[in-house]
Amino acid sequence: xxxxxxxxxxxxxxxxxxxxxxxxxxxxxxxxxxxxxxxxxxxxxxxxxxxxxxxxxxxxxxxxxxxxxxxxxxxxxxxxxxxxxxxxxxxxxxxxxxxxxxxxxxxxxxxxxxxxxxxxxxxxxxxxxxxxxxxxxxxxxxxxxxxxxxxxxxxxxxxxxxxxxxxxxxxxxxxxxxxxxxxxxxxxxxxxxxxxxxxxxxxxxxxxxxxxxxxxxxxxxxxxxxxxxxxxxxxxxxxxxxxxxx
Amino acid sequence: xxxxxxxxxxxxxxxxxxxxxxxxxxxxxxxxxxxxxxxxxxxxxxxxxxxxxxxxxxxxxxxxxxxxxxxxxxxxxxxxxxxxxxxxxxxxxxxxxxxxxxxxxxxxxxxxxxxxxxxxxxxxxxxxxxxxxxxxxxxxxxxxxxxxxxxxxxxxxxxxxxxxxxxxxxxxxxxxxxxxxxxxxxxxxxxxxxxxxxxxxxxxxxxxxxxxxxxxxxxxxxxxxxxxxxxxxxxxxxxxxxxxxx
Numbered sequence: 001x002x003x004x005x006x007x008x009x010x011x012x013x014x015x016x017x018x019x020x021x022x023x024x025x026x027x028x029x030x031x032x033x034x035x036x037x038x039x040x041x042x043x044x045x046x047x048x049x050x051x052x053x054x055x056x057x058x059x060x061x062x063x064x065x066x067x068x069x070x071x072x073x074x075x076x077x078x079x080x081x082x083x084x085x086x087x088x089x090x091x092x093x094x095x096x097x098x099x100x101x102x103x104x105x106x107x108x109x110x111x112x113x114x115x116x117x118x119x120x121x122x123x124x125x126x127x128x129x130x131x132x133x134x135x136x137x138x139x140x141x142x143x144x145x146x147x148x149x150x151x152x153x154x155x156x157x158x159x160x161x162x163x164x165x166x167x168x169x170x171x172x173x174x175x176x177x178x179x180x181x182x183x184x185x186x187x188x189x190x191x192x193x194x195x196x197x198x199x200x201x202x203x204x205x206x207x208x209x210x211x212x213x214x215x216x217x218x219x220x221x222x223x224x225x226x227x228x229x230x231x232x233x234x235x236x237x238x239x240x241x242x243x244x245x246x
Numbered sequence: 247x248x249x250x251x252x253x254x255x256x257x258x259x260x261x262x263x264x265x266x267x268x269x270x271x272x273x274x275x276x277x278x279x280x281x282x283x284x285x286x287x288x289x290x291x292x293x294x295x296x297x298x299x300x301x302x303x304x305x306x307x308x309x310x311x312x313x314x315x316x317x318x319x320x321x322x323x324x325x326x327x328x329x330x331x332x333x334x335x336x337x338x339x340x341x342x343x344x345x346x347x348x349x350x351x352x353x354x355x356x357x358x359x360x361x362x363x364x365x366x367x368x369x370x371x372x373x374x375x376x377x378x379x380x381x382x383x384x385x386x387x388x389x390x391x392x393x394x395x396x397x398x399x400x401x402x403x404x405x406x407x408x409x410x411x412x413x414x415x416x417x418x419x420x421x422x423x424x425x426x427x428x429x430x431x432x433x434x435x436x437x438x439x440x441x442x443x444x445x446x447x448x449x450x451x452x453x454x455x456x457x458x459x460x461x462x463x464x465x466x467x468x469x470x471x472x473x474x475x476x477x478x479x480x481x482x483x484x485x486x487x488x489x490x491x492x
Contacts, residue, residue, distance in 0.1 A: 065334040069322040076315040088311040150396040195441050
C-alpha cells in the first residue's frame with residue numbers, strides 16, 4: 001500500500017492532459033489510477049504509436065493480450081457460477097459471444113472509453129480500424145489488472161462490463177450455424193469440408209471467403225472479416241439451402 | 247475464513263479414500279484442500295462420470311473450461327513481465343506452446359497427478375483418452391481457483407507448473423511452419439489455401455487431413471489430431487518441398 005500511496009503523490013505533478021485522463025479513468029473504472037502510465041499505454045493504438053530506440057512499437061497491443069486473458073477468465077467464472085447445470089460446450093460458446101469484438105466495441109462506447117479514444121486519435125481516421133474500441137477495452141482491462149490486481153479487475157468487469165449484457169437474451173437469440181451444419185452432416189453421414197478459398201485485403205482489413213463442400217459438391221459460400229465469421233456465414237447459407245432446421 | 251475453517255472440520259469425517267485424496271492434493275498443491283469435493287470432481291473424467299437425475303454428466307469438463315482460462319491468464323502475465331520488449335504475437339505464440347496438451351500431459355506426470363488419475367481410472371483404458379492428464383491438470387487448476395482463490399492459484403502455477411518449462415529453450419527450438427509459409431507466399435505473391443480435406447474418427451479420436459494448395463496446385467499434405475497440428479505438419483512438408491528456409 002505504501003508504494004501505491006507514493007504513486008498517488010505523482011498526481012500532484014500531472015499536467016493538464018494527464019489530469020483529464022486520470023479523471024476519465026476514475027469515471028470509467030470507479031477509482032483513481034495508481035499508475036497513470038499504464039492507462040496512457042492502454043489507449044495508445046498501434047496506428048499512433050511511436051517507435052522506441054530498439055525498434056519496438058510502443059502500443060497497447062501487449063496490454064490487449066493480457067486483458068483479453070483476464071477478461072476471458074472472469075467471464076468464464078461468471079458463467080460457470082451462473083449456469084451450474086450447463087456443460088462446457090455451452091459455457092465456451094456463450095463466452096465467445098460475450099467477449100466478441102462487436103459486443104466489446106459497443107461496451108466501449110457505453111462506458112465512455114470510445115470518447116477518450118476519439119480524443120486520443122483526433123484527426124486520424126478511426127473508421128479504418130474497426131475494432132479499435134473493443135481492442136482498447138481489452139487493453140484497459142490489462143492496465144487495470146496490472147495497476148489494481150485481480151479482485152479489483154473482477155469487480156470492474158462484473159459491475160461495468162457484464163452488466164451491459166442480457167446474458168439470457170444472448171443465449172436465446174444466437175445460433176451457431178456451423179455446429180448445426182456439422183451435426184446434420186454427422187447424422188446424415190455426409191462428408192463435409194470447410195474450404196478457405198481466399199484471403200484478400202491488407203493487414204488491417206481482411207476478407208475471408210469460405211466455401212462449404214458436401215460430398216464433393218460446393219453447396220454455399222460465405223464472406224467475413226475473420227475465417228470464423230466467413231464459416232458462420234457460409235454455414236448459414238448452407239442451412240438455408242438444405243432446409244436444415246435451426 | 248470462517249467458512250473455510252468449518253470446511254476443514256469436514257476432514258475429521260473423511261473416509262479412507264478421501265483421506266488419501268486430501269493427502270495427494272496437499273502433496274501436489276502445497277496445502278490441504280478446503281473443499282475436497284472440488285478436487286474429487288477435478289479428477290472425474292467424462293468416461294467414468296455418472297449421470298445426474300436431470301441427465302447432466304457430472305465430470306471435470308466444466309472445471310477444465312475454467313482452469314484453462316485461469317492458466318492462460320497466469321501464463322500470459324508471466325510472459326508479459328518476463329519479456330517486456332517482445333510484441334503480442336510472440337507472447338501469444340509462446341503461451342500456446344506452454345499450455346499445449348502434450349506439455350500439460352507431461353507436467354501432470356511430473357507433479358504426480360497422472361498417478362492419481364491412474365488410480366481413479368483403474369481397470370479402464372487410459373490410452374483411449376490421449377489428453378486425459380493435461381485435461382485433468384486444467385480441471386485441477388479450476389478446482390484450486392475456486393477453492394483457494396486467484397493469488398494462491400497463481401503461486402501454484404508459477405511454482406509448480408511453469409517451473410518445469412525451459413521457456414528460453416521453447417522459444418529457440420520451435421518454429422511455426424504455417425507462419426513461415428504464409429510469410430513466404432506473401433513475399434512471392436502466391437495465393438495459398440489451407441484446405442481441410444477430411445476429418446475421420448470418433449468424438450475422442452480424431453484425425454484431420456489438411457492439404458496445402460499454392461496457385462491452385464496441391465503442394466503438400468499433413469495429418470494430425472487437431473486441425474492446427476495437421477496444418478503445421480502440412481506446412482512443414484510444404485516448406486521442405488519448396489526449400490523455404492526455416
